[in-house]
Amino acid sequence: MTQYVVETHDLTKIYGNGHEVRALDGVNLTVAAGELVAIVGPSGSGKSTLLNMIGALDRPTSGEVVIDGTPLSKVRNLDQFRSQTIGFVFQTHNLIPTLTGQENVEVPMYETTLSGSKRHGRAQELLRLVGLGERMHYLPALMSGGERQRVAIARALANRPSIILADELTGMLDSRTTQDILALLTQLNAQQGTTMIIVTHNHEVARATRRVITFRDGKVQSDVAIRSAYESDLLDWKSSTLGQAILQGDGVPEGLKAIVPQLREAFDKV
Ligand SMILES: Nc1ncnc2c1ncn2[C@@H]1O[C@H](COP(=O)(O)OP(=O)(O)O)[C@@H](O)[C@H]1O
Ligand SMILES: [Mg+2]
Structure with missing residues (x-):
């Protein structure tokens, strides 16, 4: 029996009373240990x-x-x-402004029985792991966006979580920094075997993973294990504004109408 790190069973979330929003509508997913999964889909x-x-x-x-x-x-x-189980990384890094990088990474460890010196040691080790050994004693305000995200990733790893959840973590970074953070996550996934679920609208991020789950209207629209560059290209297209227009047959530019059937058929397969 495969031990899944995450299972959802008919997961449904309805917000509001009066005007109800069905934000999740019967979602069934499993994520196995060590997987790196991208979640994409419209806002x-x-x-x-x-x-x-x-x-x-x-x-x-x-x-x-x-x-x-x-x-x-x-x-x-x-x-x-x-x-104890989950490490979060958000788009806004949520670092505590009055604490240094190292102190921020130590915060989740206050809930454990680790001694002060063990906490310091682990925080320093994690900050070296994310490539921030030199600047760990700076306040967040004196760090770049990419450095702050590295601190947030180190903090998320502090208690050796079973899973890292990242929501649009590279949304506010330039493309070079996005590449660096992405390479870091891929490396952590490979070296430490930490399971990761990364929500992103960035195709570079989705491309670096081996599984891409596309959401639409609170449902899983597709769940694809990426095997080739062709499939990766196709998924990029499918989740783009134009791809979604083609799927819905609405707002397709005149010049593309002739290839709509062909693209739809290809989209159906990813
Ligand atoms: N706290 C909330 N109260 C009411 N509606 C919400 C809340 N959070 C999200 N929603 C609604 O639920 C739907 C899904 O939102 P969300 O999960 O944030 O989507 P995404 O992250 O894909 O952009 C949207 O229609 C959004 O407006
Ligand atoms: Mg969101």
């Missing part, structure tokens, strides 16, 4: 809601999330479970 398709449910930041309306074999609905102390 409002439910990507962040999914991460919030998997990360136990919010409760589903119905359905279940199972992490490391434990159904979240059965967990008594969610805060404790979360800090």
